[in-house]
Amino acid sequence: MQEDLTERKQKALDFLNSHLNAKLITALNSCVHCGLCGTSCQYYIALKEEKYMPAAKVDLVAGIYRRYHTFAGKVFPKLTGTHELDDETIDKMVDTLFGACTMCGRCVAHCSVGVDIPFVVRTGRMMLQQMGLVPKSIQSTVDAALNTGNNMAISKQDFIDTITWLNDDLQYEVNDDNATIPLNQSGVKMLYTVNPREPKFFPLSISAIAKVFYLAKESWTLSTDYYDITNYAYFVGDEEGARVITERLVNEAIKYGADTIILGECGHGSRAMRWEGPNWMKEKYPVKTITAVELLAQYIRDGRIKPDKTKITDLVTIHDPCNLVRNGGVIEEQRYIVNACCSNFVEMNPNREDNFCCGGGGGQLAMSEYNERRMKIGKIKADQIRATGAKIVVTPCHNCVDQLNSINLEYKLGVTIKTIAEIVADAL
Amino acid sequence: MAILEIEGKTFEVDGDGFLVNPKEWNEEVAQLFAKQDGTGELTEKHWAVIKNIRSHWEKTDMAPMVRSICQDTGIRLREIYTLFPQGPARGACKIAGLPKPDGCV
Amino acid sequence: MTIFHWLLIAALVFCFVSCLRWFLKLIKQPKDYADPKGSVADGVTFSCTKAMLPTHKESAYLHLPTYIAGIIYHIGTFTSIILLLLQLIFTNFMLPYTGNCEMGDGTSCFIFSSNWTFVVYLRLFFAVALAVSSLCGVAILIKRFTNKELKALSNIDDYLSNIFVTLFQMFSAIVMVAPYSTWTQPALFIMGTILFIYMPLGKLRHVIYFLSARYQLGAFYGKRGVWSMKNKKH
Structure with missing residues (x-):
């Protein structure tokens, strides 16, 4: 020993x-x-x-x-x-x-x-x-991702059942019985990726993005084999694991003939794919990557979707996810989108690349060992949100969403937390 | 590991408040946990969800997809989030005595 | 040339060679395969200019007294080093000149030496300035062993480095006020020798690594499109 x-x-x-x-x-x-x-x-x-x-x-x-x-x-x-x-x-x-x-x-x-x-x-x-x-709780998340293809060990059938179930919702929302969420479609332009917590527990954000893609007439697909944008191997310092996870998504895009991978609203996953992945693979990707935030901003700029800002009148603020903003350079896009979708927007202070973390980054949300500290440091974020007086907090990162939900209850903020796709879908 | 005390009863829980030994769970524990995390009194709908999660976990060792909870119980998705303010994972699964699911929850 | 000159020259060579060795290791950048979103050059420019101002750095605007003391202290150090080098090269540096100012007559001189009044004022200016900067060093030293957090973070090298540099500045100031004393310049040269031999051992190496750190910082934020000189939001 x-x-x-x-x-x-x-x-x-x-x-x-x-x-x-x-x-x-x-x-x-x-x-x-x-x-x-x-x-x-x-x-x-x-x-x-x-x-x-x-x-x-x-x-x-x-x-x-x-x-x-x-x-x-x-x-x-x-x-x-x-x-x-x-x-x-x-x-x-x-x-x-x-x-x-x-x-x-x-x-x-x-x-x-x-x-x-x-x-x-x-x-x-x-x-x-x-x-x-590596702390056990976060290591098991990495193991699940490497062994099953997604960090929550969702079976392929469960994933397919959930997406099919969401089709009904989509058809009702856009009033078109032929609207579907494409699965494993070849010859599409874009491969979309999600955080497994979406199909597992919070599928409304998938419905939201599907509605936006439908209205923007996007050519896209989800893969039932590899769709997980998260990369916890990156957090635990497992470079080989991180490379495997990255390579899977790149290969999946190639398999379906997509030239672009849309990085779902996950801060560290976007960062890992966009900035670190090519270095793990030791080559430039044969495909492009774009974050969902950049893509949605592009849709609005190009007039492919036309949000109605009078639909959301509550005061809205943005929480900037560290990995996407300070470490990823996606800074003004989310502001452009929120200003196009909401009639009342207020910045929290500090913001943009100087923003405070939600408190759940770096794998903290997955490590129950350090939960008490996570809730204590979350108070800074809670105070920031309270000071804005906003009713809705928009953030393009599922990890942030979960931590913000936790501090929302802990510090009794009484706000609603939404992803960018959800706020855009609400305004359509 | 931590000790959670509710109304004189003590439970061994992980840092997130999930039961360390899920075998300790019973309906009384569920009620105590619900009271403690702000879910409040458990209604018939709450119980339908909790029992669905519990039996799925006992069979497969995993939390069910929220879709299957909705389909099995007939409760609409949005209502699940209202019933359990902490959400299906940190709320419903915890009250059902499951260990914390992996991932961003 | 005295023995003190030679010792100092040996120390300077040792220090220079050490610095050069680290510097060479820092030149080859690891290859980054990710496509850029912004410009590395722009980020580095920002990192070495605006990003260092109190308007942008919390270590500056939340700690203004320490920041200002630190800046003065560093200016004092570089001034002292320049003065030391000039004294090493020119025997009559900042002394009244009476003879023939041609190289090769056994003496050398400095251009200001024909105007004695000016030189006196200049000496006085440097003496006062270096006294102030070395006091900044003392203040930082006191903070280091009185502040609980800072004390916990500090090691022997942190104290020694400060003490050597502060003494070096003080000696430099003394030479400015007492140019004719027989011991002041040798004392300064000995202090300089100690400093330059010690420098490669500890934190004083940051004279090289600081530059590299600012480059890495600017390159990171520049490439990712976070920092740019054009962005008005900064």
């Missing part, structure tokens, strides 16, 4: 060693311990303990790097405050790198140096993944 652990530690150190490129070397060497980052991090603001400061999280990994990769660290380990990769360090890493970071990246732009903090946290998570120390 002891030997096994030593071996696993060596695996983690080898992993670090083999990943030291210009980007990682920079991130591990540039923190100067100025201590000014705490006030930009939701965990520190809500819980006020030094271990929650982004710099403290960075230092766990950087301290290991210094111990094994710098002259001073090897000869005078105390001098630069290095960390031996021992049980104590490992416990701290699990507790704060998994349990106290949403990897939202808000601290990065506010860091006095500009250290890519979530990148360091992810590297730390990867080292823990090498040692088999």
